[in-house]
Amino acid sequence: MTDTPVRPDAHTETTTPWPPVRERRTLTEVAAEIPDAPRQRRTGPQLRRLLKHALLIGFGLVMLYPLLWMLASSFKPNDLIFRETGLIPTEIDLTNYSEGWNALLHPFSHYLFNSAVIVLGSVIGNLVSCSMAAYAFARLKFRGRPIWFAVMLMSIMLPIHVIIVPQYILFSELHWINTYLPLIVPKLLATDAFFIFLMVQFFRGLPKELDEAARLDGCGHGRIFLQIMLPLSLPALATTAIFTFIWTWNDFFSQLIFLTRPDMYTVPIALRTFIDATSNSSWGPLFAMSIVSLVPVFIVFLFGQKYLVKGIATTGIK
Amino acid sequence: MSVINEVAKTRGASREVQKGDGKAAAIFLAPWFVGLVLITAFPLVASLYLSFTDYSLLEAPSWVGLENFQRMFEDPRWWQSLKVTFLYVAVSVPLQLAAALALALLLDRGLRGLAIYRSVYYLPSLLGSSVAIALLWRQVFGADGLVNQVLGVFGIQGYGWVSHPDYALGTLMILNVWTFGAPMIIFLAGLRQIPAMYYEAASIDGAGKARQFFKITLPLLSPIIFFNLVLQLIGAFQSFTQSYIVSNGTGGPVDSTLFYTLYLYQNGFRSFDMGYASAMAWVLLLIVAGMTVVNFLASKFWVFYDD
Numbered sequence: 064m065t066d067t068p069v070r071p072d073a074h075t076e077t078t079t080p081w082p083p084v085r086e087r088r089t090l091t092e093v094a095a096e097i098p099d100a101p102r103q104r105r106t107g108p109q110l111r112r113l114l115k116h117a118l119l120i121g122f123g124l125v126m127l128y129p130l131l132w133m134l135a136s137s138f139k140p141n142d143l144i145f146r147e148t149g150l151i152p153t154e155i156d157l158t159n160y161s162e163g164w165n166a167l168l169h170p171f172s173h174y175l176f177n178s179a180v181i182v183l184g185s186v187i188g189n190l191v192s193c194s195m196a197a198y199a200f201a202r203l204k205f206r207g208r209p210i211w212f213a214v215m216l217m218s219i220m221l222p223i224h225v226i227i228v229p230q231y232i233l234f235s236e237l238h239w240i241n242t243y244l245p246l247i248v249p250k251l252l253a254t255d256a257f258f259i260f261l262m263v264q265f266f267r268g269l270p271k272e273l274d275e276a277a278r279l280d281g282c283g284h285g286r287i288f289l290q291i292m293l294p295l296s297l298p299a300l301a302t303t304a305i306f307t308f309i310w311t312w313n314d315f316f317s318q319l320i321f322l323t324r325p326d327m328y329t330v331p332i333a334l335r336t337f338i339d340a341t342s343n344s345s346w347g348p349l350f351a352m353s354i355v356s357l358v359p360v361f362i363v364f365l366f367g368q369k370y371l372v373k374g375i376a377t378t379g380i381k
Numbered sequence: 382m383s384v385i386n387e388v389a390k391t392r393g394a395s396r397e398v399q400k401g402d403g404k405a406a407a408i409f410l411a412p413w414f415v416g417l418v419l420i421t422a423f424p425l426v427a428s429l430y431l432s433f434t435d436y437s438l439l440e441a442p443s444w445v446g447l448e449n450f451q452r453m454f455e456d457p458r459w460w461q462s463l464k465v466t467f468l469y470v471a472v473s474v475p476l477q478l479a480a481a482l483a484l485a486l487l488l489d490r491g492l493r494g495l496a497i498y499r500s501v502y503y504l505p506s507l508l509g510s511s512v513a514i515a516l517l518w519r520q521v522f523g524a525d526g527l528v529n530q531v532l533g534v535f536g537i538q539g540y541g542w543v544s545h546p547d548y549a550l551g552t553l554m555i556l557n558v559w560t561f562g563a564p565m566i567i568f569l570a571g572l573r574q575i576p577a578m579y580y581e582a583a584s585i586d587g588a589g590k591a592r593q594f595f596k597i598t599l600p601l602l603s604p605i606i607f608f609n610l611v612l613q614l615i616g617a618f619q620s621f622t623q624s625y626i627v628s629n630g631t632g633g634p635v636d637s638t639l640f641y642t643l644y645l646y647q648n649g650f651r652s653f654d655m656g657y658a659s660a661m662a663w664v665l666l667l668i669v670a671g672m673t674v675v676n677f678l679a680s681k682f683w684v685f686y687d688d
Contacts (some may be wrong), residue, residue: 252416
């Protein structure tokens with residue numbers, strides 16, 4: 064390391080005699096003068112960094128092990144799952160997948176389709192309605208804005224369990240139980256207020272001059288919103304779409320309540336039914352379908368990582 | 382930067398808004414407003430009303446006054462669900478945050494492969510609430526599951542962890558700790574905002590790593606710790622999927638994993654005892670709100686704001 068700081072007094076005091084006279088000092092005295100931190104840095108970094116990486120990799124493996132083990136087990140015949148802890152199957156067997164796919168009343172594709180419809184509807188609903196509300200909160204001046212904004216923020220923290228019973232009654236009065244509607248319509252009405260907040264934060268960061276200029280040019284709010292704000296907000300829209308996708312895909316509680324007819328089951332409900340439908344020992348097919356159910360989330364995770372990390376870092380969503 | 386700070390701020394917001402965009406605002410806010418009234422506010426009020434009634438969906442609700450709340454106090458399963466939930470929150474949330482902070486500190490400065498580590502640790506947070514992972518957990522901690530297989534290698538005879546009343550809740554706590562990736566990323570972002578200058582100055586003054594951590598990192602990170610704490614508490618209080626799947630909807634063994642929300646679900650949607658479920662829901666709301674308020678009050682003593 065070349066940038067070892069030199070104590071300033073080391074040369075200022077000894078500049079007078081030339082050629083410099085070496086002061087006679089004991090080794091301990093010299094050693095005492097060497098600054099502590101840099102010396103540590105000289106010998107420490109490689110070893111310490113190596114240790115750090117070993118720790119991080121080891122810990123990461125422990126964390127991922129159950130997932131990898133499930134993946135491996137999904138290719139193993141049932142009796143091997145209970146005997147092998149290793150990750151590499153001694154024989155690859157796809158029967159778990161074909162068996163799992165057809166284990167329930169409908170083929171698994173049926174449940175995948177139901178989930179896909181609900182996810183797609185939710186993503187579109189959240190994108191449209193939340194961005195509209197966010198534009199109003201971020202850019203429009205209207206009476207009572209601070210109050211409505213506070214109401215919106217508070218609705219984020221409201222536990223769904225408090226409103227689920229009357230919601231259920233309302234939707235059953237409308238004959239919406241066992242349709243996609245109770246799961247999609249609320250998103251079209253921006254009930255995931257969290258994303259409104261996320262977009263408000265983003266819109267506030269966009270330069271106001273842009274839409275002020277557009278207004279002077281005679282643009283209405285509709286055009287400003289559609290042609291200026293939205294195109295500039297792709298990162299926020301992507302974050303919203305990705306989180307809506309993953310949350311809706313994983314959602315169990317509301318789907319369990321609103322979808323009770325087997326042909327309306329979504330992936331999580333179908334997976335859960337698996338336990339009842341098959342004997343407890345058929346883990347192979349169950350793992351196979353679990354893997355199938357995780358694949359879409361994993362793909363979204365791979366491609367949306369940048370937005371996921373940014374979204375969570377700036378606003379703290381799970 | 383956060384919902385929570387924002388809530389605190391809006392309380393004192395000034396009236397900077399003049400009239401002008403009222404019509405446009407009405408149009409842009411229409412979907413949200415309809416949703417707020419029909420899907421949130423109306424059900425909220427309705428559930429308050431229902432909490433004072435006996436209602437089974439088949440007949441009209443009949444007013445019973447405070448009976449539902451009284452019943453709660455005399456219902457051992459309700460107390461059990463409260464105990465399970467508080468225990469779960471009190472143990473798993475601090476552990477989860479400690480893990481998140483520890484890993485964030487390890488990952489913080491100039492480490493190669495940061496993006497990969499971050500993804501590896503974050504992935505469980507995204508999957509953690511899914512049914513697939515809960516099913517996996519059920520197997521991993523089952524009698525002949527992965528954990529016991531690994532223990533078997535060392536010659537240890539394990540239990541059927543998820544079917545043992547002393548350990549079942551513990552497995553769910555581990556599952557929650559396992560999802561520390563989301564708060565970790567928030568911590569990482571927070572650590573980035575602490576100027577390196579502070580550490581340089583401290584190390585010139587001879588402060589060791591431990592001292593730097595307690596005197597610089599912790600105080601400057603305290604708003605982020607607070608934020609994560611509130612967020613994870615609210616989330617943990619509402620856990621449902623894990624206990625539902627692991628216990629097959631019963632909250633067993635012997636109600637050892639009977640989460641509050643699971644008991645609420647059983648009352649409302651299995652027994653169709655909607656009045657009682659609504660009363661339970663309102664108590665949950667009061668608990669969560671009360672906890673958040675207490676948190677905010679307590680934060681005055683330990684959260685350090687720079688500005």
